[in-house]
Amino acid sequence: MSAKWTAADVPDQSGRTAIITGSNTGIGYEAAAVLAAxxxxxxxxxxxxxxGDEAAARIRTMSPNAxxxxxxxxxTSLDSIRAAADALRTAHPRIDLLINNAGVMHTPRSKTKDGFELQFGTNHLGHFAFTGQLLxxxxxxxxxxxxxVSSQAHRFRGAIDFDDLQSEQKYxxxxxxxxxxxxxxxxTYELARRLEASGAPTIATAAHPGSSNTELTRNYPSFLQGAVNVVWGLxxxxxxxxxxxxLRAATDPGVRNGEYYGPDGMGEQRGHPKRVDSNRQSHDVAVQRRLWDVSEKLTDVSFGV
Structure with missing residues (x-):
């Protein structure tokens, strides 16, 4: 393995099935392209x-055997999540890798089809439900x-407020x-603990991309877009x-259950992937368990671990 972990360090993935959400663009697409190659x-x-078909065609152009x-x-729809999970369970009795990558960022106040605050509902509850039905x-x-996939943003104003989990009082x-x-x-941390307790060979890991040039900034107000694009580009x-x-969290044989990976540069904004840590509240076991219980009730999805 090279001193700086790169895509060249991804082991052979032949015979493995990988499902990646939000993979027609951005880091999800790039991860998909490497895994397919x-x-x-x-x-x-x-x-x-x-x-998705366009993205798949681009991958096949780069890797004809993909x-x-x-x-x-x-x-944003529990019905769509249920239908997708049903189809995938049937088509793929063996799933080796699930990458919960899709996300929305800094959207105006809005709700999912099931009435959840859009960002919490999509980024967390949607993936919670999807994972539970594929596990x-x-x-x-x-x-x-x-x-x-998480974000460095969790460090800033990210506290879980069970009294206003859906940002209904203040958005x-x-x-x-x-x-x-x-x-x-x-x-991730609660799932990792449950998987270990169950004795399953599956592990749960997390990653964050630092500051990456993707479409996530598209929801900033129009009057800020110019400035945001300049700063983000820098x-x-x-x-x-x-x-x-x-990719490292997904494929490196040395990765362990419950680990978190991000860039190795200053402030974890850029660079090659290394093991990193998250803030103190993210490790609060009582909050993790309460959030898990609330998520099960909101999505009506329970896990087999």
Whole structure:
């Protein structure tokens, strides 16, 4: 392995099935392209199947032997999540890798189809429900992993407030995003603990891309877009680099249950992937368990661990 972990360090993925949400663009797409090039059967689980087909075609152009399929998935709808999970469980009795990558950031106040605050509902509850309904097809598989993509934003205004979990009393787009991202981490740590207790060979890990040049900034107000794009362009790294922490968390044989990966540069904003840590509240076991219980009730999804 090289001193700086790169895509060249991804082991052979032949015979493995990887499902990646939000993988028609950004770091999800870049991760999908690498995994497909290494031999995995990659499923692009995306809201817009036409865009998924275009992404799959681009991957096949780069890697003519790639096996890539598309599954429609709208994380703002529990009905869509249920339908997608049903289809994937049938099509793929063996799932080696689930990467919960899709996300929305700093959206105006809005709700999912089930009435959840959009960012919390999409980024956390949607992936919680999706994972819970696919987990049985991962649990028997040696070396299987669930990787959930979080963000450095969890450190800023990300505290879980059970009295206003859906931001109904007060909405701030940055706070809502940060809350969804710390929820991703709490979900990972609680899932990791449950998987270990169950004796399953599956592990749960998390990653964050630092500042990466993707479409996540598209929801900033129009009057800020120009300034945001300039600043983001100066500090961000490419989507290819941003995908590396996800790829390492997903494939590095040395990764352990419950670990978190991000860039190795200053402030974890840029660079090659290394093991990192998250803030203190994300490790609060009591809050993790309470969030898990609330998430089960809100989504009506329970886990087999």
């Amino acid at each position: 290494r031999g995995a059967h990659v499923v692009l689980a995306v809201r817009n199947p036409a865009k 096996v890539v399929s598309v599954q429609e998935l709208d994380l 049985d097809n991962l649990l028997p598989v040696a070396g299987s992993r669930v990787v959930t 701030d787009r940055a706070t809502a995003y940060a809350r969804s991202k710390i929820a991703n981490l709490m979900f 500090i961000s790294q490419s989507a290819e680099m941003g995908a590396l922490p996800t």
